[in-house]
Amino acid sequence: MERKILHVDVNNAFLSWTAVYMLKNGYSIDIRKIPSIIGGDEERRSGIVLAKSPIAKKFGIVTGEPIYFAKKKCNKLEVFPVNFEIFNKYSNDLFNLLSQYTDKIERFSIDECFLDLTHYLNGKKLIDVAYEINRRIEEELKFTVNVGVSSNKLLAKMASDFEKPNKVHTLYEYEIEDKMWPLPVSELFMIGRKTVPKLYNLGIRTIGDLAKIDKDFLVKRFGKFGTMMWNYANGIDESEVIEKVDDPKSIGNSVTLPTDVTNLEEIEKIIVALSEQVSFRLRKHNLIAKTVNVQLRTKDFKDYSHQKPLKFPTSSTKEIIQTAKEILFEMYKKEPIRLVGVRVDNLENKDEIQLSFFNNNEKQDKIDDVLDNIKNKYGYNSVTRAGKLDVENIVKGKEKKMKD
């Protein structure tokens, strides 16, 4: 039986949400209608474009490029900061509205959802529901979305990417040849900047070229990825819309440093602050980790990562800091470091882990517990170790609030 799938994608999400928030709080200009971007902090060396207005786009500004370049393309460009508190609120508003239509809904990212309406249409037509959702979001939430309509997730997602903003598009199987095959192969989901040149070398320029090439040839050349590319180019995708109540598979925190650092003790302090944040989030999910991973990026953008199993699965701040430090000492080669990251992998539910494998250090758990409660009540930065304020500022400064 053919499935009834929608993909809902917020138009210029970060910029639109910031615009809605500002208008609501008395700002008279709609920043969606001027040359504007949402960008990182240039002083912190995280100055890249995260979202752009349609007018900014006309100046040739692209997502991901340095703000410095963007400003050169348009000298009237207005730059607004990131505020994830606002983004999460509007993301939840969107999700709650869409949840009225089906229980089978997947939050694919902060600004995208898949809906499976196969058993939830109650006699309505899928396309009518798509238009209704499109209209209701604009009226009730004051930002716009594109809605893609099809029989699987891949096609619905490709459809929502057609003409923007505020549009509803279908991409059914019988439309693939007309609507999808003429597009450049780079437009296909999962074909990124490294794969495009490889395909070009094989004479593959459009999604249609990819669809028509011999599948076995692609599989020999690209393995599993070849199978996936070929299936996608032919509009084949059996994956289910999954309501993701499931736990994360890894939790990480990384930070670009205001200046390159070569001093090991400095990097160590950063590692401590990052580990604290990671283990705090781990406990929030009631998870324990089996592996710790440390990432370093050198000043010329070379990334290194090393991992190490914890002696026993844990969410203890002390243990995670300890292991992260050991990894750092093993891997650090006296180079100038631009970015430092800590992440935990191989996560398990704390209640499900076998007791014999779980070294239950009640005293340490109690300390983490007390500090977590204070953080939950008064904010993450309310608890700070003596002499660590500078580092906290670097790590937490990323999340600094947008002041009017």
Place this chain on the structure above:
DNA sequence: TCTGGGGTCCTAGGACCC
């Protein structure tokens, strides 16, 4: 005053075992 930060998944190659 050039290049974020959060993730997921895959793969090549080495270690180790029988």
Place this chain on the structure above:
DNA sequence: TCTGGGGTCCTAGGACCC
């Protein structure tokens, strides 16, 4: 007595997404 080979697990690195 020159060099096996299959299976499994682990690690580092890299691809992609938003």
